Amino acid sequence: AALPAPGQPHSKTLHAFVVPEEAAGSGLDKAIQILERPGRRQLDGRPRVSLGDRSPSAEFARRRSVRSFADTPVPRGALDGLLGRLAGEEGGLVRHRYPSAGSLYPVQAHLLVKPGRVDGIEGGAYYHDPVDHALVRLAPDLPPLGTGHPPTARSLDEAAFLLLLVADLAVLRPTYGDAARDFCLLEAGYLGQLLMTDLPDTLGLLPVGGLQVAGLAETLALHGDQVLVHALAGGVPDAASRHGSLAADLQRHLARHLPDYMVPRRITLLPSLPLSANGKVDRQALRPPAEPLPAAASAETEVVRALVGEILGSNAIGDHANLFDLGATSLHLVRLQCRLAEQRGGRAPAVVDLFRLPTVADIARHLAEAPASAAVADGNARAQRRLEARRRALPQDRQAR
Structure with a gap:
């Protein structure tokens, strides 16, 4: 809709009104469900013992999911350190930083690296050897990836690599029988928590559910008892969009694909579009939200x-x-x-x-x-560069004078 620009009633700008797909009901229902804490038992009327301190707020930020990745290559040291958490300590009994049923460690880490996205590592599929702490190259090409969740699919497109946790059920089946898969799922959970805790700012991870990998067995050279139990996408967090919004993402996307005059200057998210009596979009009712009241001006x-x-x-x-x-x-x-x-x-x-x-x-x-000093110094530096450029442009005789 072409609407008057704020503060300029006689000048119009292009404004877009967007209904996010999740606002149709599923997203709201999920939010309500989460707020109701369905996993909490309701045991009213029973005696209670109040406990002491909770975990400080800083503890909750130690494990974080990153949903938007920059196209910056992952530093080699960051990836080495991440996979180093999975390496075992050899000498007598094998020890790892996470528990495993029978100390057998049947969950294996595999890596799908996109070309040019990790410093010093070629694109392709790899197995992480936890004894030698080394990547074993399995295939030069990556299999097609997919997921039924559009936001996750976008994160997969942006990610630099994908960490696949594959369980070898044959390792546990002789001891644990039909419970082998359950113990492997537990181990994958322990492993994922370890990987996602206290990551450096140069690296972020996102657990991926419902991942579909075409030709996974062929790419990773797996046998019938090896099954994918968990996956995490990884890359350098996109600081610019970490605190962004759907509206900002849409505006950046449109700016890449449309001429400047066709990019809406404002995008407003709505739960639904207003409709007229005959069921058509009521364009007269489309209005942007009022501008927030300004605070005391500095x-x-x-x-x-x-x-x-x-x-x-x-x-x-x-x-x-x-x-x-x-x-x-x-x-x-x-x-x-x-x-x-x-x-x-x-x-x-x-x-x-x-x-x-x-x-x-x-x-x-x-x-x-x-900082004032930095700004002034920057301004002086720009002035000096302009002065030097003018001097170079003058004839040699005038420079001498």
Whole structure:
């Protein structure tokens, strides 16, 4: 829908309204189910003994799932350290950092590495030898992967590698009979918890359910008693989208595939589209949410708001309004960067940074948090580079004078 830009009633911008698939019911039902804590027993009226301290908040962050991966190659040291957690300590009895039925350790780690995504390791399929702590190359090509969950499928596409936990049931069956698979599933759970706890910032993992691997047995050279029991996708966490949203993801996707004028400046997520009496989409009822009320303005906010208003020719600039919604272009951002640098003694974000700071409040917050000395030094360095470039452009005789 083409709607008036915030603060500019006579100027329209493209606005998209999106109904996420999960909002049709399943996502909401799941959220309600989780909040109701269905796994908690309801034993009202019985005597209770209050316990002491809970785990501190920091403990809950030690194990984390990463759902969006950057295309940055995984550092070799990070992968070596991850697989090092699975290596056993030899000498007498074999010891590992996780329990196993009968100390037999039937769960084996295999790795599918995408080409160019892990430093120093070629793309292909590998087996991790826990005794030598080495990767044994099994195949140069990767099998097709799939999952029925669209968000997980996107994570698989972004991931640098896939860690497959394969159980060799023949190892446990002589001792545990039909319970062999159950004990292997337990071991895979222990192993997954160990892998996902206290990871470095350069590495993230995501447990993958419902994974479908075409030709897995052929690729990994498995026999009939070896079955896949768990999988984890891995890669470098995407910091830019770690705190992102579906709207931001959609906007980035559209910007890669559409001309600039066709990319919506704002995307609003709705539980459902408003319908008219005859069941068609009621476009008159499609309206973006009201802009949030601004907090007390800082000195930086006042300066930025005044400059934006001057450059865009508007006196109604909301602190939280997206500048592109107000009609800003890349040329406007260049002018804004120059004006900020003039007024703030070099303390101005680079033009490329202004694309990541799309509101007056964002720019003001950046100015308030940026170290003044670093900003001034950066400005002086840019001025020195411009001066040197001008000198090189002058004739030799004028440089001598």
